[in-house]
Amino acid sequence: MTKTLEKYRRCSYGIPNATHQPQSFDDYLNLKATVEFMQQSQRNLLGEDLGPLNAKELEQLEHQLETSLERIRSTKTQSLLEQLTELQRKEQMLVEDNRGLKKKLEESSAQVAVAAAGAWGWEDGAGGHNMEYPSRGVASQSDAFFHPIVQPTPTLQIGYSSIGSMGMNHIGSPSQNANNNAFHLGWMI
Template sequence: MGRGKVVLQRIENKISRQVTFAKRRNGLLKKAYELSILCDAEVALVLFSHAGRLYQFSSSSNMLKTLERYQRYIFASQDAVVPTSDEMQNNYLEYMELKARVEVLQHSQRNLLGEDLAPLNTSELDQLESQVGKTLRQIRSRKTQVLLDELCDLKRKEHMLEDANLTLKRKLDEMEVDAAPPPPPPPQQQLTWQNDHGVAVPSYAPPQPDHFFQALECSPSLQPAFRCMDVNQPPPAWMA
């Protein structure tokens, strides 16, 4: 069977209590010594028995140096954690100042929204109106600038789309020209002539431009190849 759980409470029997103290004391001193050797720690142990007897252990040569170091550390920690009365007063004044500024800003915000205007006098209302007008002008100026920027952006996109459209149209025209069939040959003029056997044979001649045919001018030097003869005269001999 397992060992039962030991209840930690004061030992009523005096002799048993002294024996247990001696055993636990020796074990505690041994653990403190081992901790200082194994971990290179500065250990100081102070122990008083029920009868008021002192037991101590120090890993250093002087227990007082360790205790002084302990006191300096404790006091420094307390000074860093616990503020002085002057610091507390300064912190409180700073808090109240920040709180007042927050309240003023909240009140100004409500006034700008058109709320809590009843306590304001004429001068304060004029100042508020001037402030609202200035804010409104700034808002309008910023809005105009944003609209102009958007308009410039839209125009830039429009130019880009126009350039892309022209490029696409040019490519389509080139594709249509490449895919179009070649033009038909020009018609030829048909001429007929008779061969030696009296059969009409068609002959084709290419069409000639307008300047190919030129009008002939009448020249007075050209005379007909015949002359008029008198009918009362006898015919020539070759006609007899």
């Protein structure tokens, strides 16, 4: 039992043991060598301190760089594909939300139109009514506007005109009216 207690005290309170210390020092040396190797590898990967390397080590370094680059590219591609999939899912959700909102808007617009029609007394819904406007002879004037003119209307003559210099007393003659019509028809075309 005393041996067990002594062993417990040594392990618990850190009483130095002669065999334990060399093992810790060996671990320290191994870790130090590993850190130095990793630092040297990192410098080599960054393109520094390449002078002391032989051709085989340079080929291994090149292969390691290519492998790392492929892994980085595949990881980046995978990340972009996941983002694309997520964005497509969100787009689909937004399209569905827009459809639902459009349907609700159409329904509410129809309800508002029916309510407005009921409030105003319209029969056909929003804007449809049977109100007639009185005619003041505008229809006959507009109808005449779109039909071809049979008799030419007198035009205002500004400046010197050979037709006007013949005299105003000959206007009523049939030969003069025929020339006058030809002049106006040519001018209108």
